[in-house]
Amino acid sequence: MKKATIVYFSPTGGSEGYVRAIAEKLADEVECIDLTRPEARRRSYTFGPQDLVIFGAPVYAGRxxxxxxxxxxxxxxEETPAVYTVxxxxxxxxxxxxxxxxxxxxxxxxxxxxxxxIAPHTFSGKVAGGRPDAKxxxxxxxxxxxxxxxxxSGKKGRLTVSGNRPYKEAKRIAYAPQSGENCVKCGFCAGVCPAGAIDAANPERSDPAKCISCMACVKQCPQSARVVTDPGLAAIREKLETVLAVERKEAQLFFAE
Ligand SMILES: Cc1cc2nc3c(=O)[nH]c(=O)nc-3n(C[C@H](O)[C@H](O)[C@H](O)COP(=O)(O)O)c2cc1C
Incomplete structure (x- = not known):
């Protein structure tokens, strides 16, 4: 096909990588709508029945x-064919x-x-590190x-995916990063924050009420100055590595029938 559009929220690039790979296999031209930054989500985007839109987002606490x-x-x-991914x-x-x-x-x-x-877990390079792989x-x-x-085929089947309604209760996970000693107050972290949680003029702290713990600022800070001091993060990392996310999971695919 000529064109596919990818729409994604991807603070650390895992979700984006997958939607991009799918679109490149399907279309000559890939239009990208990156909804990671708040200003991109303040605009509006419309699609028609001839478009194909591929959605991508990470899973946070099962939601x-x-x-x-x-x-x-x-x-x-408007009856726009779509592909949903997480x-x-x-x-x-x-x-x-x-x-x-x-x-x-x-x-x-x-x-x-x-x-x-499956993509590397935001909280630990040891969990799903090296994914995506050949499989x-x-x-x-x-x-x-x-x-x-x-x-x-042009057939309009019905798509069913796994999951339950009502959904799992939404849980805000707040390990708000702060700026450590290396911080030069350049404000780069504020520019990459998807939640508008960092003040560019005073980037020393994140607003814990807004921070989504995506670690975009930690991973992208040019000075490696963003740190999480909350011991809860080390505890969850350890639990992920030893109990919660040890057994390899495989991609699950769903098609309209
Ligand atoms: C706050 C938070 C909660 C998360 N919760 C889950 C989870 O419930 N299950 C899981 O397998 N991974 C979880 N992850 C890991 C991310 O879903 C995973 O690393 C994802 O690929 C990140 O996407 P991105 O690179 O597009 O930002 C969580 C990550 C964060 C930051």
Whole structure:
């Protein structure tokens, strides 16, 4: 196909990588709508029945991340074919994919396929480090081939994904990073924060009421000056590495039937 659009929220790039890979397999041209920054979510984007829109977001505590105004509320479809994806850190995706699908379908999108993929866990390089690997790339190929077949057949099937309603209770995980000794107050962290939680003029702290613990500021600070001092993060990291996310999970694919 000529063009596909990817719409994604991806503070550390795992979700973006997957939607980009799917779109590149399907279309000559890929339009990117990066909804990670708050200003991008303040605009509105509309799509028609001829478009194909591929959604991507991470799983946070089994749900979609909680950001002001919602991640995908700036999108409006009109019977627009859509592919829903989430990426998660090898624990579980619980109700996040279903939540993403419900939000999109209420906004005029029609799901033809969906997938839950595994990417490195934000909180530990040891959990799902090295993903996506060859097996994950194969899953992307299978998904793209299935999407191609569905689009070509022109049939409007019904998409079902795993997850429960009511969804798991939304839980805000707040390990708000602070600036350590190396901080030169350049404000770069404020520029990459998806939640508007850092004051560019005084980046020393994050507002814990807004911070979503995505670690974008920690991972991208040019001085490596952003740190989390909350011992809760070390505890959850240890639990992920030893109990919660040890057994390898595989990508799950869903197709409209
Ligand atoms: C606050 C928070 C909560 C998370 N909760 C989960 C979870 O419930 N299950 C899981 O497997 N991974 C979880 N993760 C890991 C992310 O889903 C995973 O690393 C994802 O690929 C990050 O996407 P991104 O690189 O697009 O930002 C969580 C990460 C963060 C920051």
């Amino acid at each position: 979609l991340p909680i950001v002001e105004g919602g991640i995908f509320d700036c999108l409006q479809g 990426s998660y850190g090898n624990r579980d995706f619980d109700d996040a994919l279903l939540e993403e699908m419900d939000i999109a379908e209420a906004r005029g999108f029609c799901g033809i396929a969906a997938a839950a993929f 994950d790339r194969e899953a992307v190929e299978t998904l793209a081939a299935g999407i191609g077949r569905i689009l070509q």
